Amino acid sequence: MMKREELISKWLDNNLNDQELQAFKNLEDYDDLVKLHTNLQAFKADEYDTSAALETVLSKIKSKKAQPKTHWIKPFMRVAAILAVCFSLYYYTTTLDTTITTTVAQKTTIELPDASSVSLNAKSLLAFNKNHWKKEREVELEGEAFFKVAKGSSFNVITKSGTVTVYGTQFNVKQRDNYFEVICYEGLVGVTYNSIETKLNPGDSFLIIDGKTIAKEKENRSTPSWLNNESTFKSMPYKTVIAEFERQYNVDITLLGIDSTQLFTGNFTHDNLDVALKSITLPLHVTYSKTNNTITLRGE
Incomplete structure (x- = not known):
């Protein structure tokens, strides 16, 4: 058998x-x-x-x-299993973050639960929890964003470098590799870096490059230039200009015989590659050559 x-x-x-x-x-x-x-x-x-x-x-x-035959266990376990599944689904849906990302050469605008708006620059990430917004008013940022905060609203912008506390304002946050900058355009913001908070009034900037505090002149613009498809720099290390150029044009740039720490003042458009290349090379007497998506810059 x-x-x-x-x-x-x-x-x-x-x-x-x-x-x-x-x-x-x-x-x-x-x-x-x-x-x-x-x-x-x-x-x-x-x-x-x-x-x-x-x-x-x-x-x-x-x-x-x-x-042993305990007939009450089966119904109890079924109920417990159903409750566990329901709890898991509830926990998952209520803790799920809204995450928005931009790729190279892409920008987008997001509305937060309090009607504040966020413009996200290229190759950036913004995350927040819509369901817990009233209790945990926080957004996480990787990259660069301009915040236009609704009147009476407040929240924290969490970055890897520091935290920006909003008191109802317009401001720009840029957090890249070894670069952390906050510019206040309207109202008041607080920037917490290494456990110390710095208050920024309109026109004030907070800038850290390679762990060092960099002093900047008052900001005269009403909004950051990148919102108008232009990147502007004033006495910035050339390496930061190159990094931003790569994000806006989806290219890889190699420097030959060029000091990447030298300071650059100028701007480049996001709409025309050849014009933009001339803008970042002519002031420094740098030549360039292109092969597909790779650009080589050579110093004289």
Whole structure:
């Protein structure tokens, strides 16, 4: 006579003949096997492993036989399982962040739950939790963004370099590799860096490059230049200009015989590659050559 395990295995494979099917139905735990198999099907993965399913069924049956008959456990466990699933779904949906990313040469504008707007520059990320906004008024930023805060609203902008506290204002935050800058255009913001908060009034800037504080003149613009598809620099290390150029044009730039720490003052457009290249090379008497998406800059 065919062994019990073989009958179950052939049953799972839908490979029983009439005689074997009758033998399978005569098994003492036939009803439990059918119920277990039905439950497993509800959670079946895209690729169903018959051997693994058999092992699961057998282990559950063996465990069932080894336990005393406590009929109240099954209903209790079912309720507990349902509650666990419901709680998990609730927790997942309420803690899920809204994340917006931009790629190279892309910009976008986002509205926060309090009606504040955020303009996101190229190759940046903004994340916040819409469901927990009233309790946890925070946004996470990687890259650069301009915030136009709704009247009466306040929240924190969390970056890897520091935290910007909003008191109802317009301001720009730029956090890149070894570069952290906050410019206040309207109202008041607080910048916390190394556990020390600095308050910024309109026109004030907070700038850290390579861990060093850099003093800047008052900002005269009403909004950052990148909103108008132009990047502007005043006495900035050339390497920061090159990094921004690469983000706006999806190119790789190699410097040959050029000091990347020398200071650059000027601007470049985001709309015309050749014009932009001339803007960042002519002031420094630098020549360039292009091969597909690779640009080589050479010093004289």
